[in-house]
Structures are given as structure tokens and as C-alpha cells.
Amino acid sequence: MGIKDGKIHIIGSSVPAGRKEIDVTGKIIAPGFIDIHTHGDSNHLDKPWCFETALYMLKMGVTTIVGGNCGISIPDVEEYFDYIDKHGHPTNYLGFIGHRTLREKAGHDDLYTECSKDEIEKMKEYLRTQLDKGALGVSFGLEYSPGASFEEVVEVIKVLRDYPNSFFSMHFRYDADRAYEGVEEMIQLCRESGVSLQISHINSGICYGRAEECLKLVEKAIADGLDVAADCYPYNAFATKIGSAVFDEGCLARWGVDYDALLVAEGKYEGKRCTPEIFKDLRRNYPDTYIIAFVMNQDEVVRCLKKPFVMIGSDGCIRNGKGHPRGAGTFPRVLGRLVRMEGELDLMEGIKKMTSMPAKRLSLTNKGKMQEGADADIVVFDYNNVLDRATFEKPSDSPIGIEYVLVNGRVAVEKGEIVQPNSGKALRR
Numbered sequence: 001m002g003i004k005d006g007k008i009h010i011i012g013s014s015v016p017a018g019r020k021e022i023d024v025t026g027k028i029i030a031p032g033f034i035d036i037h038t039h040g041d042s043n044h045l046d047k048p049w050c051f052e053t054a055l056y057m058l059k060m061g062v063t064t065i066v067g068g069n070c071g072i073s074i075p076d077v078e079e080y081f082d083y084i085d086k087h088g089h090p091t092n093y094l095g096f097i098g099h100r101t102l103r104e105k106a107g108h109d110d111l112y113t114e115c116s117k118d119e120i121e122k123m124k125e126y127l128r129t130q131l132d133k134g135a136l137g138v139s140f141g142l143e144y145s146p147g148a149s150f151e152e153v154v155e156v157i158k159v160l161r162d163y164p165n166s167f168f169s170m171h172f173r174y175d176a177d178r179a180y181e182g183v184e185e186m187i188q189l190c191r192e193s194g195v196s197l198q199i200s201h202i203n204s205g206i207c208y209g210r211a212e213e214c215l216k217l218v219e220k221a222i223a224d225g226l227d228v229a230a231d232c233y234p235y236n237a238f239a240t241k242i243g244s245a246v247f248d249e250g251c252l253a254r255w256g257v258d259y260d261a262l263l264v265a266e267g268k269y270e271g272k273r274c275t276p277e278i279f280k281d282l283r284r285n286y287p288d289t290y291i292i293a294f295v296m297n298q299d300e301v302v303r304c305l306k307k308p309f310v311m312i313g314s315d316g317c318i319r320n321g322k323g324h325p326r327g328a329g330t331f332p333r334v335l336g337r338l339v340r341m342e343g344e345l346d347l348m349e350g351i352k353k354m355t356s357m358p359a360k361r362l363s364l365t366n367k368g369k370m371q372e373g374a375d376a377d378i379v380v381f382d383y384n385n386v387l388d389r390a391t392f393e394k395p396s397d398s399p400i401g402i403e404y405v406l407v408n409g410r411v412a413v414e415k416g417e418i419v420q421p422n423s424g425k426a427l428r429r
């Protein structure tokens, strides 16, 4: 294969000599992975420019990320795009504008109350300006803003009708025992708005014993002609801030666990399991602390990953090397464990869920495929060796077996190490 000017120039056996040549004998060459669900731009929302999460993504073979998920985004996509235009980014970047960001812009800070008609109009107006500037669509984290009414949400989504290739991503309103209801609401929003829906990290919503029913509901919606897809990460624990509504009264009973199912990922009690005292102290005094919750059924997570409408999305966010291992392990974990060791997924199917499927969702017609003329976003990995090494104890440990990563034709990772951290571009919708 020959690469020129950031594109795949030629594929075949008679490739002319290159300025730089890489021997990939015995390795798999695949399109660079596309992570459709990250928080790569929210390491520190006041200062998203540190790109820490995106650097870990790059080491996993990810060449394009989508940020701004779960309702939480940077305030202005243009500012971020402009910064990337000037300074580059570890990976290519697309970004949602978050529903919560829209609420803040409309002057509504209370997550537990609904917006007025006037505020909804302000949200819609601001959303339009962001879409004009290239935002991918709008993301929701209904579990984090329980006050948002169905009407508010559907009105905001309807704005996307005027913007081709846009869609909405949604972190369900309800999980566990109310998961079915949560999925029903998302599908209803898709149906009423006529806008495509990406269900965010479907595993953390439904894998509490009723996954099959929920998956059937999505399959039925797709059979009815709705454009619904989902993403999923290969872990049975989720992570979020302890101060969020996710940890409101009754959460443990809903998940059927005790305090010790919660692991503190950073700060004062880092590495400790929660006790009622630790939980109370963190909720009250350190609400931004990341907590990892071991609450899902692993066999149901695998069931989700195998569904044809589900793609891989890490939901990754790493701050100062701390967080959930999904931010540094997701893609090699799927390839090494689910595909190679456990045989749950076929290799081509696994790769498809990381490349052509998200590319199609994002309308990236030049990515996610190995073809002459396509963007030279490429990953080279050793199939016999590839594996995640990030653990809940060491969440940012680098994977093995990801040998080379090329972003826009430039070598970004060589023998597993980052050599070029800024070849990525801002991709405006």
C-alpha cells in the first residue's frame, strides 16, 4: 500500500518505493478506529485543550473521536474547531453540542426542573448557531437532567431536521428496573422527531437482567423503519461523577448492589470501595469525583456487543491518568478478548463495529475503509498479541499489539509509542 498527501494512494503489490517504508508483514492493517462516543473534549470543561483522553485513544488505534456526549459539551464548537485547525489534535475530532450546555445558555441551571417555553426557544436558537458552525448534532444525558420534559427534548431534537447528516445521541433517562421505559422514550423521540438516534452506551442502561427485552424493542423500531443505532463499551462497570443525579437516593436498590460495588477512581479515597460514610462525604464535599460502579451483567454486555446495530464506543474520559480503563483499553479489549480469546465476535465483525459502521453513522464517506482515495487513517496491529492492559487499578496502562497508527497519512504511533500527537483535524459536520 502506498500513501500520499494524507490519502491511500495505491493498494496492490507493485507499489513504488516510498520516502518512509513500514514493514507490516504478518500484521493486520485496518482503517483507523472511530470512537463514536467519548468525552475526549471534557477532561476539564473550562480547559478542554489538554487532549489527554485523545492521546490514550490514539494508542488504542483510534484515529477519529466524537466528543460532547451525554449532554455535556464545550460551550462553543467553533472555538474548539479553530483551536484544532491551528494546533492539530491527536485524532480527528467531531463534536456534539450538549443539551445541558443548551440549558445553561438559556439560563436554566436547575437540572431537576423543566424549561419554560421561552427557554426552549432560546435553546433551539443557540443550537442552530452551533449546527451552522459544524456541530454534529445534539447529545442528551437525560439521567443527568431529570427535569427535562419530553416536550422540551423533542422540540430541541426537531431543530436537526433542517441539518443533513446530523443526529442525536442519548444517554437514557432510566436504567436498571426502568430500562425498558427508558428505551421506549428514546424510540418515541426518534419517531416523533423523524431524526436519527444513537443510543449511548446501551450496556449501562439495560444490562441489569432485562437486556433482551430492551434489545428486542430496538430491533422492532429498526424493523419499523426508524434509524436507530447504539454504542457499547466492553465492560460491566460504568463510571461517572458522584455528584450527578445518577447517584440520587435509591440508586443502589435499583441496581441491586451495596456500597461496596462502588469504587472511587480518584481523589481523597482513590482505590477504596465506598462505605456509607465515604459515599456521603464525597457526594457532599467532592461531587466531581469519578466513581466506578460494578453493576451490570457481563453476559448481557456481550449480548449487546453482538447485535448488528451496536458499534463500539468507549465513553472514555481520562483525567490525570485516572478514570475508567475503557478510556485506554476498549478497542484492544474487544479485539484481544471478545474476538481472539473468547470468540464472541468474528474478527471482521469486530473491526466493522469500529470502522465502517461509525463512519456511516457520522457520514464520513472517506473514512472507515481501505480503498484508494480514502483518508489514510490506519491502524496496524498484531492479531496474535493485541490486548488491553488498562485495569480498574491502573486505568491508563497502554495496550499491547497496536503497532502503528497513522492519522491523515502521518505516523502518529510507532511501535506502540506516540511520535506525532497533532495530525488530527477538526471535522465540521
Ligand SMILES: [Zn+2]
Pocket (backbone or CB within 6 Å): 069, 070, 141, 171, 200, 201
Ligand atoms: Zn453517558
